[in-house]
Amino acid sequence: MDIFMKVSIISIGDELLSGFTINTNATWIGQELLKCGIIIDRQITVGDNSELIINQIDRCIQSSEIILLTGGLGPTHDDVTSIALYKYFEDKPIFDSEYWKNIEKYFTKRALSVPDINKNQALKSVKGKMIPNSLGSARGLHYNIKKTEIFAMPGVPYEMKSMMSKYIIPKLKSRVNNNLFINTLNTIGKGESSIAEQLEPIVAPYLKVCSVSYLPQIAGVDIRISSRDKKRLSELKDKIKHEIGDCLYSEKNEAIENILGALLSKNMMTLSVAESCTGGLLGHTISSVSGSSKYFVGGIVAYSNKIKRDILGVKEKTLTKFGAVSKQTAIEMAQKIRNLFLTDIGISVTGIAGPTGGTSEKPVGLVYIGLSSVNKKFAKKYMFHGDRDIITHRTKQAAMELVRRDLLGD
Template identity: 50%
Template sequence: MNAALITIGNELLSGFTVNTNASWIGLELGKIGIEITVHHTIQDNKRDIIFELEKLSKKASAVIVTGGLGPTHDDVTASAFYSYFDDSPVFDEEYWNDLTDRFSKINYKIPDVNRNQAMKPQKGEVIQNELGSARGLYFKKGGCHIFALPGVPKEMKAMINDSVIPILKDQVTNPLITRTIRTTGIPESALAEKINEKINIDYSQCSVAFLPKLTGVDIRLSCRNIKIIQDMEEILTPVIEKYVYGYDDVSLEEVVGNRLRELGLTLATAESCTGGLLGHRITGVSGSSDYYLGGVVSYNNKAKMELLGVKKQTLEKFGSVSEETVREMAQGVKSLFKTDLGISISGIAGPTGGSPEKPVGLIYIGLSSEKEVTIKKFNFFRDRDSNKRISSQVALNMIRLALKNE
């Protein structure tokens, strides 16, 4: 089964809003074996919406439209749907009373402009929205399932999970199966070089895609035969085992957290240039208090000395961005929180602050354990955000590798 996606909004085309809905919908539909084969982003224009519905409903088994269901004049998706399906919507008094009650509970008088959100189709169905005022629409035409959903991510996701997926899941007869191998610490070209020969060994039925991003490369295997996927995974994984940290949706921080819990170990963080990003990622995992005891963001030298015990002489002789300072930060935070492991990061995130001796992108990461202190030096990018993100990823991967054989 295949699907088409139409995302609507002038703000998407202008770049004022990043279209995160499309990637999320693609991933969620992929989990039930539905492949999105086309995605169009168009303006809030009734004629354009009708044109896309007419064209894509003939190519796909399902069409999902997001955006344009709000109460303002530029929200024309519902009107386009009613015109395309030759439907005459009626006012839903019961829903209007419900909306009025919801607004009054937050001490707000509902504007009359919201009345258009209380219209309902006669030929289609409404999709309930428990998190907002814009209900969705569901029609069928010529075997194609067509949905209109609000563009607000939180509302759209809940409606996809609660209503759209249950409808479509029953229609899938020959699902596309996907398996994602998640890697970090190796660039796409090097990864491809290691596995290309294996890919070419008579596996034409299995699609292999490299999905690179700043923090790593995902290898996505797609096929309608699960046995072929399993065989391919068994062939590829041993070749790149060092770089594989997990599969499908698992994050590196989850993998590290699970391993720490398994081993009964605790961790503390000392961060400078990442500003707490590493601690943020670790605590983004539910139950992380089992193994993460705390962290220090020591952004200036005074904090490094007073909170982490970094020696003044170390800072004066080697500087805050140095192997020596990072070593003392890792040891200091481990001692401060009395943990089994202490991880530290210090560097020049940029875009200013660099020098010929210590350029922007120079990062030191230290890991202190009961056995030893390991320090690694990196030269990353000139972009501040990229340097912070890649530093937190590398730090997590250092912990993963250190715990791998424990």
């Protein structure tokens, strides 16, 4: 089969349409299939309505070789995916008494009574195949019609992921020629338009054989390169890496906190943090990495001036003259936390996350990040845009990036 097989995702559930539930399933499926060289052709979301589901299946079958359905396989009245599939394929399922015994055992082990409503999950397709579910009671369904394969999975994320990993992805891999090569470069510190403009002269000569996508994230841009020509892709990737320099922090979709942790461990150095506007987010992110106790000693959330002064030891004169959000305060915060925790590096953040608190001189989004080590002390000024959550997220990303660059000698 052509590597560019057309794959459609049909996500089913009123909760997805209403916004009560975020469709993380489609995102995960897209990312996992991309690793196999498979690109999703279309994504569709429909409510819990069997006729709408049938209509979308009928539309997708016209152009798709693979259709992946998620959701609607539960036992309640609004779980209608299996009903839609049985009707579409004129399938007359039979009651699977052996599987019903398994469902009873599943509930009994958890000291739960078995509702009769779950009996519909023991129905077994006559025309299709049942996909095992090792993590729940709702089995999946697998049908073939002409050149199209249809897979239906539960909407529960961990059950869906299990079915994809164990049953569906192995089948799809066998249908793909492994000559679509995909590389992703993770960058930080520059926006999408800035990166694209910088790379345009380098990328342009390769566009006939390579596809380049710029995928903006909150604090940076992922550059995805794909091609059937492995040699040309490698050439382009090397040129992009050389051009963007230290803005590149990973080629493996690793989080920057993992990259930073590896650098600190490699250099056998320790880190402490003093946070104001991020309110503990920076320390939480750094400590979320397994093994971070080897290099992360701890931190202080110095949100108020009283804590900055009485606990960290920032001078009253500094706070009065320059203010809590200033280069001078950021440097002192970094120095004091390093001295208090006896670490090799101290990092500090102080700023105005908004939406209130800004002035004409110090607007919302103004942030200073300070760094103190044995041989240096400095602070860098940032001006972030967005709401409170975006500003705090960008601040903690920038703080980790500042330490990363310092460790690299930039």
